[in-house]
Amino acid sequence: MRSINSPIVRPVLLVLFLVLVWDLAIRLFDIPAYLIPAPIDVAVQMYAQWPMLLAETIPTLQATIGGFLLSVVIGVPLAMLIAYSRTIESYVYPLLVFSQSIPKVAIAPLFVVWFGFGLFPKVIVAFLLGFFPIVVSTVLGFKSLESDMIDLAKSMGSTKLKMFYKISLPNALPAIFASMKVSITLAVVGAVVGEFVGSNSGIGYVLQRANGNFDLPLMFSALIILSLMGVLLFVIIDIAEKLMLPWHISNRLATAGAH
């Protein structure tokens, strides 16, 4: 009974239940296979196409991670500049918000024109989707420093640099990690969108091809792989967060306590 209640088993149980509902719904309402395939058909197709699916996952994963890393590398320093300079904030922030209202799907073909069919345009789309949450949340992280804390550091004769890496940066890390979790899932979406508009590889390309061939089991297989990829990347960041921020309120063990 203990194993049923473990937090890793619970979501698996829920997925099994949903698959059961899916299967039952198809039988009960007599849904034709060209609308929704049966779970078993998806499983068969996924097994048959497994080597191809796995091979096509790699470019998507590359584009996702590339876009995500670019988001962090550009987003975090940009957020720092915005948090520390009102002038930069007033110039850049409205433009950032404006850039987010441009539909990325609509401008993705432009990147294909500019950069061709390779990895790069996909990375750019993943970056465009992924970096905005990082900037917004990191700015908040850097700005949410108690004024007493700033006074304390000043009273200690702290230099700006020491204040940054001993106080401001660790203080912002929880917000940065939270935004990275949002960013990585959006980067997956970005990579797939990039593959939709201009690519001959990747899971997004598989999705489009399967769509064209009315191969619904293959489409579902590709969707499952995409979801698993998103979950896996999310979990990796979650673990990194727990390792790096054991002190944060969200990671504290209930057993610890002094009184």
Add this chain to the structure above:
Amino acid sequence: MRSLRASEEMMTNRFPKQVDRSTLIQLNGVTKKFGSFEALKPIDLSIREGEFVSVVGPSGCGKSTLLKLVAGLAPISDGELLLAGKKISGPQTDVGIVFQSSVLLAWRNIIDNILLQAEMRNMNKAEARSRAEALIAMAGLQGFEKKYPWQLSGGMQQRASICRALLHDPQVLLMDEPFGALDAMTREKMNVELQRIWLESRKTVLLITHSIPEAVYLSDRVVVMSERPGSIAAIYDIDLPRPRDLSVMASTQFASYTKTIRQHFYAQGSLDDH
């Protein structure tokens, strides 16, 4: 020094402007303005070395501003502010500060939080550590060195922040309502502790509080501030023998001090706390 003090100023609120040998902090006509808003009217006050001075006053009377000025965290608008005969401009090396919240870093354990002071000031690491351990022992925090702030009670967190303020052995300890967030019983306990720490270390303490009993219990002198713009309404010498234990609070002398001070606020119709 005691007799000199007694003859020098008994229950007066103005002090001679010349800096005498034992004066550590000297304010001559210090004012503070934020734009056109006048936070502090000209303040004259001198605090002697080793003295425990409290400032009481209604909320928003500028008592915290006064502390920030002495800490060098905000510039004065006019007048003269001296620490050990030197003008205060910017943060001081010889000052430790305790705030209302303990402002401990959540990602550092207690000893590392205390050692932040050493890191910021580039102190010798080994010396700082042994001094931190001594302070931890003095504050009764042994066994909690490796605990994180959230694992400690509010009173213990504040003790840790006092240790941090004392790590670099400053002459002056500035405290801005340090026990304001604690419950009444913990607060009394902390008052006893603070008196003990003060008697051991003989720092010059400037304590901002809005608890009149706390001010009377701890202080050599209590400065009463009036409503904004802040100015000094009166200064009282508290002539109670040291060390004081909590039972002194039941004495008639203690009651007469608190009554006299309290009347300032009733007269102003602005008693907001305790």
